[in-house]
Amino acid sequence: MIHGDVLRRFYDDLLSDVARKIQISPTAYKEAVRHFDVVAAYIHEELSGLAHLDPVIYPQGSFRMASTISAYDDREDYDIDLLLELHINQFASPEAVLETVAKALRKGQGRLQFQSLEVKKRCVTLWYANMHLDVTPAVLIPGRQARVIGIFDTHPDRPDHALANPEGFAQWFDKMVRPQVVMDTREVQASTVPVPQQKPAELKTTRLLTVQLLKRFRDIRCDARDYDRMPSVLLSKIAAEAPQGHGLLADLRAAASYMAPIVARSLDVPNPACPEDLLSDRWPKKVSSQLMLYEDLNDLVSKLDELLQEGTQVEKKQIIRSLFGENAAAEGYRRAGERASAKSREGTFAIAAGGGVAGTSASAKQVVAPTHRFYGD
Numbered sequence: 001m002i003h004g005d006v007l008r009r010f011y012d013d014l015l016s017d018v019a020r021k022i023q024i025s026p027t028a029y030k031e032a033v034r035h036f037d038v039v040a041a042y043i044h045e046e047l048s049g050l051a052h053l054d055p056v057i058y059p060q061g062s063f064r065m066a067s068t069i070s071a072y073d074d075r076e077d078y079d080i081d082l083l084l085e086l087h088i089n090q091f092a093s094p095e096a097v098l099e100t101v102a103k104a105l106r107k108g109q110g111r112l113q114f115q116s117l118e119v120k121k122r123c124v125t126l127w128y129a130n131m132h133l134d135v136t137p138a139v140l141i142p143g144r145q146a147r148v149i150g151i152f153d154t155h156p157d158r159p160d161h162a163l164a165n166p167e168g169f170a171q172w173f174d175k176m177v178r179p180q181v182v183m184d185t186r187e188v189q190a191s192t193v194p195v196p197q198q199k200p201a202e203l204k205t206t207r208l209l210t211v212q213l214l215k216r217f218r219d220i221r222c223d224a225r226d227y228d229r230m231p232s233v234l235l236s237k238i239a240a241e242a243p244q245g246h247g248l249l250a251d252l253r254a255a256a257s258y259m260a261p262i263v264a265r266s267l268d269v270p271n272p273a274c275p276e277d278l279l280s281d282r283w284p285k286k287v288s289s290q291l292m293l294y295e296d297l298n299d300l301v302s303k304l305d306e307l308l309q310e311g312t313q314v315e316k317k318q319i320i321r322s323l324f325g326e327n328a329a330a331e332g333y334r335r336a337g338e339r340a341s342a343k344s345r346e347g348t349f350a351i352a353a354g355g356g357v358a359g360t361s362a363s364a365k366q367v368v369a370p371t372h373r374f375y376g377d
Contacts, residue, residue: 012247014332019209020201021331022069029198040192056085058193060166072325094152121155168273176240177207221296227289260297
């Protein structure tokens with residue numbers, strides 16, 4: 001029987017390797033930043049037709065919060081959400097505002113190198129070969145908490161004008177999941193606020209990795225069961241408030257347990273940085289999606305518990321595959337095998353990738369568990 005603490009450490013490390021695998025690649029991240037930089041420089045030039053509107057551009061959403069993940073089938077298909085603050089009338093026509101931004105970007109297509117442009121309900125999307133930029137025009141609201149903005153919406157079932165504060169939410173999220181020692185100093189003062197530098201998985205907190213694992217699990221289950229995905233901002237808000245668990249396995253379980261009963265009931269989740277900004281305003285499209293996510297989160301809890309129970313490693317590997325995808329599971333077990341081999345060479349016990357015990361030492365006192373490599377529990 002493998003000691004429970006050693007087993008938990010093994011799965012903490014294995015899940016951390018799964019989390020490492022689901023980060024977008026440094027190459028893809030640099031490409032996204034390059035596209036952002038080109039767009040940001042262009043809109044400040046007279047040629048764009050937007051320079052006289054005093055534009056301020058900055059990232060929002062997952063890129064801003066360092067919680068972007070790769071697609072589970074390893075497609076390089078991701079996006080950066082950008083806010084483009086303009087000095088315009090807060091109650092201008094949404095159609096006119098979106099078309100003004102679209103016209104400016106179309107004019108610079110040769111320089112911006114996007115393949116196509118699409119005007120959506122709240123943003124203008126620039127499509128590239130394996131990524132896209134969503135540019136959301138907005139206006140800064142004076143006299144409100146920092147970075148409260150007005151956004152423009154052409155959806156027939158929503159108000160034309162609404163208040164939001166993505167940057168305020170991101171700062172709240174940072175304080176909830178990232179200790180001060182690893183938080184970026186960030187203030188929106190310049191006309192272009194750059195995309196934060198990419199942080200490798202080993203420099204992310206346990207809770208931030210938990211959010212990323214939850215997003216990967218959500219993507220797999222929603223696609224498999226054909227229900228609409230909970231928006232990442234809503235998932236991040238609820239998960240950030242969950243009780244902390246000690247270690248990545250326990251933290252993921254704690255967050256899923258906390259989320260399950262919440263998603264099953266009627267949702268009214270405001271942005272803590274702007275009460276008028278309802279993070280739950282566009283989900284679910286169908287009530288059945290809430291029930292299915294509730295079921296899936298409870299299944300996630302059960303599956304995580306099974307990892308610590310009796311069973312073969314063939315069964316355990318299949319659990320990891322079903323939760324996070326084939327490629328992420330394979331990478332996790334590959335690294336687990338490397339750690340087991342290293343411990344075996346050192347003559348200390350370690351849990352092998354096959355689930356047994358590797359090593360030659362006869363003393364239980366010499367059991368070595370992998371150390372936790374992340375900030376904060």
